[in-house]
Amino acid sequence: MKTRRDFIKISTAGAGAAAISVKAFGSKGFGFFEPKTEGPVSDEDLTPYPTYCEVCFWKCAAWAYVDKNGKIRKVLGNKNDPHCNGRLCPRGTGGVGMVYDEDRLKTPLIRDTRKDGSQYFREASWDEALDLVAAKMKEVKEKHGPEAFGLFNHGTPGGQFHHLLRAYGSESNAEPAFANCRGPRSSAYFSTFGAYVGSPECTDIRDTKCLVLIGSHLGENMHNSQVQEMSDAIDKGATIITVDPRFSTAAAHSSHWLPIKPATDIALLMAWIHVLVYEGLYDKDYVEQYTFGLDYLKDHVKHMTPEWAYGITTIEPEEIRKTARAMAGAAPAVVIHPGRHVVWYGDDTQRGRAMAILTALLGSWGKRGGFYFPEGVSVPHYPHPHFPEPKWTWKDWNDGKYPLATMGITTELLKASIPRYNYKHQVKAWLVAGTNLPLSMPDKPLFKEAADAVEFIAVMDTMPMDITGYADVVFPEATYLERYDVLRASPNREPNIALRMPAIEPKYDSKPGWWIAKQLGERLGLHEFFNYNDYAEVIDWQLKQLGTSLEEMKKVGIKKFPRKSGPLYLGEGEAFDFNTTTGKIELYSVDFADYGFDAIPNYTKHPEPPQDFYRLIYGRAPMHTFSRTSNNPNLSDLMSENSVWVNPKVADLWELKNGQEVWLKNQDGAITSFPVKVRITERIRWDSVYMVHGFGHKNKKLSRAFGKGASDTEMVTNVLVDPIMGGTGMRGNFITFLKENPEVEGKEVKA
Amino acid sequence: MRYAMAIDTKKCVGCGDCVVACQTENNVPHGYCRDWIVERVDGTYPSLSLEFRSERCNHCDNSPCVRCCPTGASHIGQGGVVLVKHNKCIGCGACIQSCPYDARYSHPEGYVDKCTFCLHRVQKGQLPACVDVCPTKCLYFGDLDDPNSDVSLAIKDRKWKVLAPEAGTKPQLFFLT
Numbered sequence: 001m002k003t004r005r006d007f008i009k010i011s012t013a014g015a016g017a018a019a020i021s022v023k024a025f026g027s028k029g030f031g032f033f034e035p036k037t038e039g040p041v042s043d044e045d046l047t048p049y050p051t052y053c054e055v056c057f058w059k060c061a062a063w064a065y066v067d068k069n070g071k072i073r074k075v076l077g078n079k080n081d082p083h084c085n086g087r088l089c090p091r092g093t094g095g096v097g098m099v100y101d102e103d104r105l106k107t108p109l110i111r112d113t114r115k116d117g118s119q120y121f122r123e124a125s126w127d128e129a130l131d132l133v134a135a136k137m138k139e140v141k142e143k144h145g146p147e148a149f150g151l152f153n154h155g156t157p158g159g160q161f162h163h164l165l166r167a168y169g170s171e172s173n174a175e176p177a178f179a180n181c182r183g184p185r186s187s188a189y190f191s192t193f194g195a196y197v198g199s200p201e202c203t204d205i206r207d208t209k210c211l212v213l214i215g216s217h218l219g220e221n222m223h224n225s226q227v228q229e230m231s232d233a234i235d236k237g238a239t240i241i242t243v244d245p246r247f248s249t250a251a252a253h254s255s256h257w258l259p260i261k262p263a264t265d266i267a268l269l270m271a272w273i274h275v276l277v278y279e280g281l282y283d284k285d286y287v288e289q290y291t292f293g294l295d296y297l298k299d300h301v302k303h304m305t306p307e308w309a310y311g312i313t314t315i316e317p318e319e320i321r322k323t324a325r326a327m328a329g330a331a332p333a334v335v336i337h338p339g340r341h342v343v344w345y346g347d348d349t350q351r352g353r354a355m356a357i358l359t360a361l362l363g364s365w366g367k368r369g370g371f372y373f374p375e376g377v378s379v380p381h382y383p384h385p386h387f388p389e390p391k392w393t394w395k396d397w398n399d400g401k402y403p404l405a406t407m408g409i410t411t412e413l414l415k416a417s418i419p420r421y422n423y424k425h426q427v428k429a430w431l432v433a434g435t436n437l438p439l440s441m442p443d444k445p446l447f448k449e450a451a452d453a454v455e456f457i458a459v460m461d462t463m464p465m466d467i468t469g470y471a472d473v474v475f476p477e478a479t480y481l482e483r484y485d486v487l488r489a490s491p492n493r494e495p496n497i498a499l500r501m502p503a504i505e506p507k508y509d510s511k512p513g514w515w516i517a518k519q520l521g522e523r524l525g526l527h528e529f530f531n532y533n534d535y536a537e538v539i540d541w542q543l544k545q546l547g548t549s550l551e552e553m554k555k556v557g558i559k560k561f562p563r564k565s566g567p568l569y570l571g572e573g574e575a576f577d578f579n580t581t582t583g584k585i586e587l588y589s590v591d592f593a594d595y596g597f598d599a600i601p602n603y604t605k606h607p608e609p610p611q612d613f614y615r616l617i618y619g620r621a622p623m624h625t626f627s628r629t630s631n632n633p634n635l636s637d638l639m640s641e642n643s644v645w646v647n648p649k650v651a652d653l654w655e656l657k658n659g660q661e662v663w664l665k666n667q668d669g670a671i672t673s674f675p676v677k678v679r680i681t682e683r684i685r686w687d688s689v690y691m692v693h694g695f696g697h698k699n700k701k702l703s704r705a706f707g708k709g710a711s712d713t714e715m716v717t718n719v720l721v722d723p724i725m726g727g728t729g730m731r732g733n734f735i736t737f738l739k740e741n742p743e744v745e746g747k748e749v750k751a
Numbered sequence: 752m753r754y755a756m757a758i759d760t761k762k763c764v765g766c767g768d769c770v771v772a773c774q775t776e777n778n779v780p781h782g783y784c785r786d787w788i789v790e791r792v793d794g795t796y797p798s799l800s801l802e803f804r805s806e807r808c809n810h811c812d813n814s815p816c817v818r819c820c821p822t823g824a825s826h827i828g829q830g831g832v833v834l835v836k837h838n839k840c841i842g843c844g845a846c847i848q849s850c851p852y853d854a855r856y857s858h859p860e861g862y863v864d865k866c867t868f869c870l871h872r873v874q875k876g877q878l879p880a881c882v883d884v885c886p887t888k889c890l891y892f893g894d895l896d897d898p899n900s901d902v903s904l905a906i907k908d909r910k911w912k913v914l915a916p917e918a919g920t921k922p923q924l925f926f927l928t
Contacts, residue, residue: 040777040871074775076884087886090768096775219764224886231762231887247792249764252801259797622766634774637781638767647796682796 041067049503050078050557052488054156054480055091055098056625057177058200058223059488060084061558062092064481064503072096072481072503078557082225082492083200089222090623094634098462098479099507101633103703105464105476106508121474126511126519129473133431133458134523136472137168140429140456146170147390150413150427150454154435156485156500157460157477157513161433164517167384167529171393172416172427174408176440179726185342187404187725188352191589193365194579198374198491203335204568205229207369210239210330214265214355216339219249222622223340239330241323243268246617246645246690247683256323262615262688263345263606263731264313269354270603271309272324274301276361279321281328283363290576291360293588293600300600312603331362333369341619346720346729349404350601353589357601360585366570375565376491380545382538384529392425399424402726403595409726410441411719414450429456433513434477436465439627439694442716442730444670460516463631464701476510478502483512484535487542493568495561497546499539499553597724606720606732608687613667613734614650615688618712627694630705641709643679645690651680654737663738666715671742673698676710689735753895754830754868755923756882757905758805762889765790765803769881769890773807776869776880783856785866786881802928805881805890808833808854808866809914809922816846816855824863830894831923832870837862851918868892895923 048063053075061081065074075095079086088095108129109121140149146169153161154175162173178186182199189197197203205211206229218230230250233240240254243265251257260268276282277298287294306317327334336359342348364370394408397416402409415421417430441447451457451470459471468474481503488498506512518530532538540550548559570576577583581590593599609615623629623638630636644664646656656662661675674696684690695709720729765788773779773786786807793800810833817825817833824839825846835846835855840862847855847863858864869879873892877883882890893900902925911925 038778040869042871042875043877073778074772084886087884087888088768089886090766090771093768093771093775093884219766219887222764222766222886227764227766227886228888231764231889234762247796247799247801249801249803252799253761253764257797622764622768623771633781634771637774637784638770682792682794682799683801685796 041073046073049501050498050554051075051481051500051503052083052498053088053092053095055095055629056223057155058083058225059490059498060088060092060224061488061498062088063557064096066503070504072099075481078498080556080560081498081558082494082496083490084224085228087224087228089224089227090638091222091625091629091635092224094623094629094632094638095481097632097634099481099504101463101631103464103631103701104462104508105468105474105510107476108509109468109471109474111472126509129475130516130519130523133473134520136429136456136458137520137524141169144426144428145391147172147392148426148428149431150174150417150429151431151433152176152410152413152435152437153433155433156480158433158435159486160513160517161431161460163529164521164526165431166387167521167526168524169388169390171390172408172413174394174410174413176410176435176437178407179405179409179411180343180441180728181341183343183405183407183725184348184722184727185338185340185352186406187349189338189356191404191580191591192353192356192360192586197338197371200225200490200492201338201340202371202374202491203337204333204369204372205233205335207333208233208238208330208335209333209369210241210327210335212327212334212336213240213242213244213250213254214269214337214339214351215244215344216337217244217248217250217619218337219253220622221340221620239326241326245685245688248619256319256326258315258319258323259685261312261314262617262685264603266347266351266354266601267304267309267312267603268315268320269351269358270301270304270601271306271320272327273297273354273358273361274304275306275321275324276328276358277301279325281325282361283331285573286332286363287361289573290578290585291587292582292584292590293586296588297357297600304603327362330369332364332367334359334362334364335370336362336364343722343727343729344731345606346722346727346732347601347604348722348727348729349724350598354601357587360587365585366576368569372493372568373565374491374493375495375563377489377495377497377546377561379487379489379497379542382532382541384531396425397423398726402722402724404591404725406725411443411446411721411728412726414441414446417450418453427454429454430458432457432459432467432471434461436461436467436627438466438470439697439711439713442713442719442728444714445717460513462510463628464699465627466697466699469699475516476508477516478506478510478512482506482510484514484539485512487539495563496558497553497561498558499550501536501554592724595724609734610667613736615731616666616691616712616715616733616735617684617688617731618691618693621692624692624694627697630694630697630708631702633704636704639692640704641677642692642695643677643709645679645681645684647684647686648680648682649686651678654739656680656737660739663742664710664715664735665738665742666717667734668717670714670717671738672696672710672714674707674710675741752830753923754810754832754873754892755895755902755925756807756868756879757891757902757911757925757927759889759891759905759927760802760804761927762887763803763805764887766886768884768886769805772880772884773866776872777867779864780859783858783864785856785864804926805885806852806854806914807881807924809852809920809924810866810868811923812921813919815849815851815920819845819849821845828870829874830868832868833865834867834870835863835865837864851915851920852922
């Protein structure tokens with residue numbers, strides 16, 4: 001959480017603040033100055049255009065304010081939007097930096113080879129780049145079938161390419177958001193409640209009396225309305241219980257912080273369940289009416305006492321009892337937060353199940369202050385012919401494994417691209433839309449092997465992210481402030497839609513994602529699937545079906561609709577049919593038992609760090625999203641590099657100093673490409689280190705982000721795969737410190 | 752009329768949104784800022800406390816920066832807000848040295864720049880950009896002379912502190928603890 005000021009001024013207990021003044025007299029010497037920089041502009045002199053944010057995927061509705069010279073001066077939240085309530089987070093406020101980042105991709109690029117055999121990108125026209133990709137798509141279709149063209153997608157424009165690939169005949173797609181992030185949670189909550197928690201999550205933090213965060217770091221994770229509601233909950237005196245080996249921002253704002261030993265969360269959750277069940281603190285009427293399997297559960301957790309959990313988690317039994325009773329006292333207004341990036345140890349679906357079971361025992365699913373029933377607007381599909389039926393899809397890579405996967409698994413797409421894995425259905429070419437795979441996926445050697453193996457890679461992005469370095473063709477995409485996109489229709493308390501329209505014309509020779517997808521579609525003879533000239537026509541048609549219009553939406557940005565599905569919460573004793581096998585909330589999962597998985601979660605012991613190694617924990621900083629913001633001029637200004645957090649005891653052992661640069665090496669011998677500065681802090685346990693994700697970019701074209709900090713992803717080579725849904729657990733990696741540059745030794749230096 | 756601000760350290764998450772919003776509102780060049788975040792950690796694991804503070808000019812009642820300014824560029828404006836007239840500033844930096852809060856910086860064009868409490872917005876009935884954007888609503892702004900203003904209400908029933916009280920500057924930023 002360093003601002004440049006903070007770097008100078010940071011004051012930590014025990015250590016004197018290092019005062020390095022970077023300020024000096026005005027560099028131009030003395031004399032009177034006529035200011036050249038424009039001062040603030042009055043809002044009346046700016047024209048607002050509606051958008052929804054694309055810096056993260058909370059998608060807050062906003063207004064981009066454009067001045068008379070056609071420059072976007074600022075982006076402010078839409079006051080009517082439940083995702084942001086008129087207040088964007090730092091990333092949304094700094095979203096304007098995505099447009100004015102001078103390092104942006106400016107023209108299409110095509111990989112070419114010089115006479116000496118070295119490769120380079122040459123600038124190309126749109127026609128040449130599009131023709132080349134379309135020709136390659138045709139070739140793959142003829143040689144291997146359309147299914148062999150794979151898609152990695154993320155974010156709003158990713159959907160346009162999903163549409164293109166389906167029209168072309170492929171459902172060989174995967175996005176990191178599932179198997180590398182939220183997937184286990186989806187499987188856990190669906191198998192328990194027959195419903196997903198969605199995004200924004202249907203957590204009723206606004207009205208909660210008790211918020212429980214298991215490794216979830218709201219406040220550093222700036223998912224906007226959630227953070228706002230947490231702040232409201234603090235105002236209202238809600239109890240906040242945070243379980244984290246790190247003294248997170250949320251932990252600092254909590255009534256109870258449980259500094260758990262990493263990788264033992266399931267034991268704590270099961271002990272909480274034990275206390276609720278054996279002290280008779282669970283909601284008996286709710287459990288009787290809505291759930292299935294209490295007797296199994298009772299039997300299962302009999303030995304899982306707080307004393308049992310103490311030996312595993314290091315949390316004192318009395319603290320476990322006290323916090324369980326605090327939850328019961330607040331029930332049903334308790335949010336056991338389901339988390340978001342939950343791929344940790346490979347038993348993550350089971351951890352999600354334990355959280356869901358706890359939620360059910362507290363009677364908080366479908367209750368005020370617990371979880372509400374969200375409702376979204378069903379936006380009609382713009383008419384097009386039926387998609388062709390592919391001969392095989394992403395499901396076929398799994399070959400019977402991961403039965404509860406509901407989306408393509410990215411690591412399986414990689415393996416399907418490598419002949420030596422001998423998959424029955426192999427992938428020969430990729431389209432990568434809006435995801436920086438080298439920094440978003442674990443097991444970099446696997447990624448590199450797959451990227452080498454495929455015949456062709458086309459990448460679409462706004463920035464020269466590391467992934468573009470692997471491409472044969474690069475499409476420069478217009479930023480979200482320069483384009484139309486699909487209507488936002490995320491479920492919420494009140495169903496609503498939000499419009500994104502261009503605030504300015506695309507800069508340079510960049511083009512909107514929809515335009516690129518359509519141009520490829522036209523070249524592939526798929527015009528019927530792209531039957532419009534401008535995506536605005538699609539949006540206008542959809543809005544008219546919903547009883548509004550593009551014209552109206554341009555004025556309001558967001559529109560709310562009345563609920564059709566009934567109230568936000570269950571009525572007292574109201575009959576309810578859950579979408580599960582038993583029609584009830586499943587404390588005992590019938591499906592899991594059928595598939596041979598534990599029907600009720602068990603704690604599994606995970607390996608501990610070896611001597612001189614420390615568990616790598618990573619997370620977010622509030623001003624950054626993934627690896628996509630590290631070069632943003634506004635946001636890199638707030639935090640330009642990450643650091644590795646080290647407990648003072650560990651720092652003493654290694655004789656590390658604050659700010660010292662070290663390289664990290666993991667248990668498999670992987671070493672970070674760049675050094676990272678040590679941050680000595682009491683906020684992390686002695687058996688772990690912590691890093692903010694998304695730094696250590698290797699593309700020199702990112703002038704601000706190149707070589708700044710180190711990539712945590714490079715240290716994740718041990719992947720703990722969740723057998724239930726294919727999640728890629730990433731917290732089973734251990735690092736040690738290298739104080740000397742590992743490259744210097746034994747390396748020939750060219751004169 | 753006396754403009755002031757209260758910052759609730761129990762709610763601030765140190766996200767830095769106030770810094771970015773100030774930059775885009777006031778066209779502060781990259782690499783400089785008028786407001787910033789300080790993180791303070793006390794204690795030893797696991798008995799810890801952590802405080803985030805969104806800091807800026809304290810708009811002091813007894814402001815050394817105004818007193819030491821040789822040209823009168825630094826002055827007290829409406830509601831006690833400390834301001835700099837850019838075209839009267841010679842960039843000597845005396846005010847920067849005199850400020851116990853390090854709240855001023857030398858603009859690349861040579862003059863000294865600082866927080867204005869967004870007076871250009873306040874005069875139109877809007878809130879300062881940082882207050883308006885804050886996702887945790889931990890910033891409260893208003894007129895201390897009005898007992899019903901946001902800032903008066905915020906400090907009424909809460910414990911608060913000011914920074915560097917020993918400097919005798921009578922700062923007008925109140926940190927709720």
